[in-house]
Amino acid sequence: xxxxDAILKPQxxxxxxxxxxxxxxxxxxxxxxxxxxxxxxxxxxxxKAEFIHSIKAYPAVSAIPDPVDLxxxxxxxxxVLGVVDDCGxxxxxxxxxxxxxxxxxxxxxxxxxxxxxxxxxRYGMRMIGPNCMGVINTHPLVHMDATFAPALPLTGRIGFMxxxxxxxxxxxxxxxxxxxxFSYFIGLGNKTNxxxxxxxLYFEDDPETDLILMYLxxxxxxxxxxxxxxxxxxxxxxxxxxxxxxxxxxxxxTSHTGALAAHQGLDIATDALLEQSGVIRVNTVEExxxxxxxxxxxxxxxxxxxxxxxxxGGPAIMATDAAISLGLELGKLSERxxxxxxxxxxxxxxxxxxVDMTPKSDRSKYEACARVMLxxxxxxxxxxxxxxxxxxxAMDIVTGLEELRRQYLxxxxxxxxxxxxxxxxxxxxxxxxxxxxxxxxxxxxxxxALDRYRQWREKPLGxxxxxxxxxxxxxxxxxxxxxxxxxxxxxEEGGRLLECYGIPVAHGEPGADxxxxxxxxxxxxxxxxxxxxxxxxxxxTEAGGVAVDIRTPEELLAAARAMRAAVQKRxxxxxxxxxxxxxxEYVRGGREVIVGMARDPKFGPLLMFGLGGIxxxxxxxxxxxxxxxxxxxxxxxxxxxxxxxxLEGVRGEPPVDFVGLAEILERFSQMVEDLPxxxxxxxxxxxxxxxxxxxxxxxxxxxxxxxx
Ligand code: COA
Numbered sequence: 131x132x133x134x135d136a137i138l139k140p141q142x143x144x145x146x147x148x149x150x151x152x153x154x155x156x157x158x159x160x161x162x163x164x165x166x167x168x169x170x171x172x173x174x175x176x177x178k179a180e181f182i183h184s185i186k187a188y189p190a191v192s193a194i195p196d197p198v199d200l201x202x203x204x205x206x207x208x209x210v211l212g213v214v215d216d217c218g219x220x221x222x223x224x225x226x227x228x229x230x231x232x233x234x235x236x237x238x239x240x241x242x243x244x245x246x247x248x249x250x251x252r253y254g255m256r257m258i259g260p261n262c263m264g265v266i267n268t269h270p271l272v273h274m275d276a277t278f279a280p281a282l283p284l285t286g287r288i289g290f291m292x293x294x295x296x297x298x299x300x301x302x303x304x305x306x307x308x309x310x311x312f313s314y315f316i317g318l319g320n321k322t323n324x325x326x327x328x329x330x331l332y333f334e335d336d337p338e339t340d341l342i343l344m345y346l347x348x349x350x351x352x353x354x355x356x357x358x359x360x361x362x363x364x365x366x367x368x369x370x371x372x373x374x375x376x377x378x379x380x381x382x383x384t385s386h387t388g389a390l391a392a393h394q395g396l397d398i399a400t401d402a403l404l405e406q407s408g409v410i411r412v413n414t415v416e417e418x419x420x421x422x423x424x425x426x427x428x429x430x431x432x433x434x435x436x437x438x439x440x441x442x443g444g445p446a447i448m449a450t451d452a453a454i455s456l457g458l459e460l461g462k463l464s465e466r467x468x469x470x471x472x473x474x475x476x477x478x479x480x481x482x483x484x485v486d487m488t489p490k491s492d493r494s495k496y497e498a499c500a501r502v503m504l505x506x507x508x509x510x511x512x513x514x515x516x517x518x519x520x521x522x523x524a525m526d527i528v529t530g531l532e533e534l535r536r537q538y539l540x541x542x543x544x545x546x547x548x549x550x551x552x553x554x555x556x557x558x559x560x561x562x563x564x565x566x567x568x569x570x571x572x573x574x575x576x577x578x579a580l581d582r583y584r585q586w587r588e589k590p591l592g593x594x595x596x597x598x599x600x601x602x603x604x605x606x607x608x609x610x611x612x613x614x615x616x617x618x619x620x621x622e623e624g625g626r627l628l629e630c631y632g633i634p635v636a637h638g639e640p641g642a643d644x645x646x647x648x649x650x651x652x653x654x655x656x657x658x659x660x661x662x663x664x665x666x667x668x669x670x671t672e673a674g675g676v677a678v679d680i681r682t683p684e685e686l687l688a689a690a691r692a693m694r695a696a697v698q699k700r701x702x703x704x705x706x707x708x709x710x711x712x713x714x715e716y717v718r719g720g721r722e723v724i725v726g727m728a729r730d731p732k733f734g735p736l737l738m739f740g741l742g743g744i745x746x747x748x749x750x751x752x753x754x755x756x757x758x759x760x761x762x763x764x765x766x767x768x769x770x771x772x773x774x775x776x777l778e779g780v781r782g783e784p785p786v787d788f789v790g791l792a793e794i795l796e797r798f799s800q801m802v803e804d805l806p807x808x809x810x811x812x813x814x815x816x817x818x819x820x821x822x823x824x825x826x827x828x829x830x831x832x833x834x835x836x837x838x
Pocket of ligand 1: 146147148149150151154155156175176177178179189190203204205206207209212213228229230231261262263294295296317
């Protein structure tokens with residue numbers, strides 16, 4: 131027995147708070163369990179009633195003589211803890227708490243929820259909720275609908291979990307209309323005990339579930355989600371609609387990484403998380419259904435080549451445009467296929483893909499042409515478009531395709547631009563029918579998602595490499611800075627940190643004051659860069675604290691005097707104690723990239739890579755990922771920025787060392803994973819060249835997390 135089986139496959143359920151009042155939630159749930167014909171025993175619990183819904187009621191769970199697996203709790207919040215104790219004494223192993231008024235309502239509710247969580251844990255029970263809409267298992271041996279959603283679910287192979295109750299109800303209603311069935315429906319509620327991750331793990335091994343759908347508003351443990359979802363999505367597709375653009379966590383952002391993460395909202399983190407986990411993200415519930423239909427009713431395509439069969443030009447053009455823009459191709463039909471089609475169709479028809487059969491085409495034409503196209507090697511999936519002319523019935527066309535599609539291991543999707551009555555009739559005449567859409571774009575989106583998922587399945591995950599680094603030295607450095615009560619590292623300290631992880635830094639001589647500069651000016655290798663350093667100086671360039679391409683000792687000393695005066699004028703606080711200079715090698719000719727990390731309180735660290743220097747502010751061409759990075763993810767991060775062409779070299783320039791750059795990102799990721807005391811770190815610019823030996827971090831900013 132899996133611990134969650136007590137909740138999802140119970141043999142006896144107590145409904146605590148089953149009310150005598152019609153239309154109350156407690157009574158609705160009992161009613162729903164009966165109407166859906168639950169295959170086990172039901173025990174209403176209500177101290178004020180002898181029977182409810184014609185069934186004997188008990189005053190408490192502990193008064194029920196039989197064993198009870200699951201208690202569904204629908205009593206007012208103040209009574210919930212008492213009921214949990216009673217269930218604990220009785221040995222109940224599963225709870226579903228419908229009652230609301232917990233952490234979603236504020237501090238007092240939060241305290242109730244913490245106490246609830248602790249008690250459930252103490253009794254060794256598992257609990258879904260609180261503040262949830264219940265659970266459904268459609269398996270014929272269980273047949274449990276313990277929700278208050280009016281629509282009874284259809285049986286299918288989709289495991290669905292929803293953090294929103296209201297949306298859950300809407301989805302159950304709509305799913306029935308669209309002929310979409312579920313294996314399970316789980317209202318997650320506040321996720322105090324059973325989390326979304328727990329449900330993913332349950333669905334992973336569940337033989338009744340082939341496709342996982344999620345509506346999520348928050349991630350409890352993003353790192354763990356990534357780990358689990360990455361594994362499961364290789365076996366079963368996961369489609370998620372993630373709402374709630376919450377504020378980004380990097381509030382105290384002093385870096386571009388933090389600011390960009392904040393600017394784009396947590397969405398950027400969610401996108402990174404879902405992409406790295408192989409989860410297909412959709413933005414609307416409508417899209418969720420489009421994909422659910424596509425995935426649940428079709429095998430995966432073998433490639434991205436689409437065949438389109440239509441009786442009208444317009445919708446096929448729309449479908450073609452959508453397909454190309456989503457990365458699909460139109461398959462090039464073989465000579466033989468074209469000949470066959472020519473034989474079947476009138477001369478005015480087009481036998482090239484998209485195949486336009488003309489409006490006269492009836493069921494037999496559709497069937498014959500679809501078969502010819504499905505036989506063609508160059509068609510990985512088939513989209514059949516039908517715009518009903520008066521005399522030909524859409525249902526007839528579907529009937530023909532229904533028989534045919536089962537003979538091929540290729541996705542076949544329909545676009546029926548038919549009146550509403552057709553769709554009503556369709557479910558009756560063809561239960562479990564093919565995926566049928568009203569608009570070509572929706573069907574193509576589903577096909578493109580199927581193909582993206584195929585690619586994810588085929589793609590290796592890569593490895594998280596561990597490099598030999600000086601972790602101890604890095605930790606000592608950060609502890610010493612902490613001991614001084616600072617959270618901002620100086621650029622030279624930042625440089626030392628990077629060097630501990632094998633990230634090359636522009637050579638520099640720190641600590642020189644004006645007098646020392648005068649003594650040592652003759653010893654530097656010119657040209658050099660002079661930088662002003664001071665604990666209070668974060669934005670050096672704006673304060674006049676950077677001079678580049680200094681070619682002689684005289685220029686250096688003049689620049690130093692001017693620099694001190696400029697900082698004194700623009701940021702007087704930074705020109706006092708602790709002000710000094712850094713003389714750095716002048717790194718020329720490379721291309722500038724940015725490598726950064728901002729730690730988000732919810733998601734943990736977010737890595738960023740993009741074009742550096744002025745590009746960061748102007749084109750914001752950056753990509754985010756959640757560490758640890760695999761070798762393949764590091765390569766992908768570089769390839770995904772829009773400006774990757776600039777790194778490949780334009781107008782005869784040689785490309786930068788991609789392998790070397792990917793390794794830098796992996797080392798950076800290792801550093802971020804090793805050192806949780808880092809809040810933000812940003813190398814900008816990081817100068818990259820055709821040879822990794824010349825790579826240099828020119829400027830680095832590091833901030834430590836504030837101590838609690
Ligand atoms: N054990 C058993 N039954 C109990 C009980 C206990 N300890 N305490 C009370 N009851 C009974 C009551 O007697 C009542 O039955 P009755 O109507 O026959 O007298 C029944 O439980 C319900 O109690 P009541 O006080 O009428 O509460 P309610 O029905 O108005 O509200 C909730 C209860 C749980 C529905 C309500 O508190 C709530 O949380 N509503 C929001 C639910 C929600 O939206 N959840 C999230 C969905 S996504």
